[in-house]
Amino acid sequence: MTSSSTTYDARKLLWTPSDSLRDANRRKIIRAVMVESATQVNIAKLTALSPATVSGLVNELVAEKILRVDSAGDGERGKKLRVGNVRGVAVGIEVNHNGLAVAARRVDTSAIEFETADFGADQGGNVWVREASQLIRELAGQTGLDADHIVSFGLGIPAAIDPRTGLVSQVAASLDWDLAGDPKQRFSDQFPSVPIIVDNEANLAAYGEYIYGAGRGKETMFLVKASTGIGAGLIVGGLIFRGRHGLAGEIGHLTMDPLGIVCRCGNRGCLETLVGGARLIEQVRQAYAGYRMDLPTSLEAMIERAKAGDHVCRRVLQDASRNIGVALAKVANVVNPDVMVLGGDLGRASDLLIDTAMHEMKLFSLRGMYDHPVPTKLVGSELGQFAGARGALAFALKADSTVAP
Structure with missing residues (x-):
């Protein structure tokens, strides 16, 4: 019988070498609960283990005080498990x-x-x-x-x-x-x-938004990270989709105008040349050139001005949201995700951008995604700068x- 005062070293629990399938399954369950407290039903989904396997191993881990059971919940399998003396x-x-x-x-x-x-x-x-x-x-x-x-x-x-x-x-x-x-x-x-x-x-x-934020519980989620550069991540069935060389999700280099501005990647007219942070700041500064001295030098400052009612900053962001919406429509036609998330610095201005971007998405992608009882949605990041x-x-x-x- 394990003493209630026993404290386990997480490194030994997870790093100790073993060829045993049982030990590997125990580690999977411990890791899943370390990521986030969960019921036995959810642990089975997260680990791809059978409910019977999860139930048996959970009983062992609880008895050893490695895991503990919350008092709330319906039935043993409906109660959340948390990490114990670790x-x-x-x-x-x-x-x-x-x-x-x-x-x-x-x-x-x-x-x-x-x-x-x-x-x-x-x-x-x-x-x-x-x-x-x-x-x-x-x-x-x-x-x-x-x-x-x-x-x-x-x-x-x-x-x-x-x-x-x-x-x-x-x-x-x-x-x-x-x-x-x-x-x-x-x-x-x-x-x-x-x-x-x-x-x-x-x-x-x-992945952060999928586990803890706006994509929680979704089968397919696409996040666009719009800051200095424009990147994205795609989660399918709880897995990050990376492509053959790790280059999947590079929405910032989706061609919007073949004759447009030369991009840092060497191509022309990429989405990043239209909505990248430096480009947006440049547009504001050009509009005010010769009229104002207190010009924004960061995307964060520009967003704050827009929220305070600056018409130029608001217009630049509105134009950016249209271009983001058109790009997301292209992605939506290929991926058809449950939800799309606007993150990065521009995620801080999601209240100013989402409606316009969503309008463009609907205009340039298939209607079936939005007429469905459970439509594809575009939402702002819930985790912000720590996603x-x-x-x-x-x-x-x-x-x-x-x-x-």
């Missing part, structure tokens, strides 16, 4: 063109510690690694544990990751950063024994490849 910290990082966001959470609680750091894109080569490492240690300490208790580490970067090798296949063209090879190696000195899972930052933002960090945290925590580093 110590460990899960970490997620989203790296963007000019900053990063970090999330850290004890695996036995739902309370998350967040922090951000800003830096210039031209400084990103080494700065982001140093800043991220420092924030990870600070946030781990804020959870009541420390960096030695980190059990998983999710890293989202502005690059395409080959899903078969985990290596970078293409870096965002606007970044003069050395991201080639295996990004995990950048943290090997700081966190030598911690397994690190790497993916594109927009993919992980989509990527939360998605990275959840994705790495759930990944079975973090066994035995």
Whole structure:
């Protein structure tokens, strides 16, 4: 009989090597509950294990105090399971063109510690690694544990990751950063024994919304991350769809005008040349040139002005929403998702953008998506600037490849 005072090390629970199928299934269940408290029915769906297997193993894990059962819920299988006497910290990082966001959470609680750091894109080569490492240690300490208790580490970067090798296949063209090879190696000195899972930052933002936000419970979800650049992530049946080379979801380089402005990718008329952050700010500054000195220098400042009633900023955002809507209509005709989510910096202005973008979507995509009793919807992000960090945290925590580093 396990003592009620026994405290388990999450790393030993998840990293101890074993060829036993039973042990592998136990780890799947523990990981699923660490990501989010869930009923036995939902755990069976998340892990693809049979209800009977889940029930038997859950009983063991509860008896060992590794999991605990909430008092609320109808019947044993309708009650949510939470992590019991287990110590460990899960970490997620989203790296963007000019900053990063970090999330850290004890695996036995739902309370998350967040922090951000800003830096210039031209400084990103080494700065982001140093800043991220420092924030990870600070946030781990804020959870009541420390960096030695980190059990998983999710890293989202502005690059395409080959899903078969985990290596970078293409870096965002606007970044003069050395991201080639295996990004995990950048943290090997700081966190030598911690397994690190790497993916594109927009993919992980989509995963965050799927697990915790606007895409929760949906079969198919598409998130467009509209900030300095335009990226996207597609979730199908709980899995990130990456394509053969990790380049799926690059909606920012969808051609809108073959004779348009040259894009940073080398093509013309990409969506990003119309609605990328720098382009929107440039339009506002051109409109006010010679008339005002206090011009916005960031997308965030421009959005705040629009919300305060600035007619130029509102018009630029309205035009951007039309172009986003047309692009999403093309995606909708191919994917036919349950929900599409507007995230990134422009997600902060979703109340100003959604209606116009939705109008364009309906105009340029098949009516059957919207006439249906359960229509495709476009909604704003629920997780905001921490969607990527939360998605990275959840994705790495759930990944079975973090066994035995």
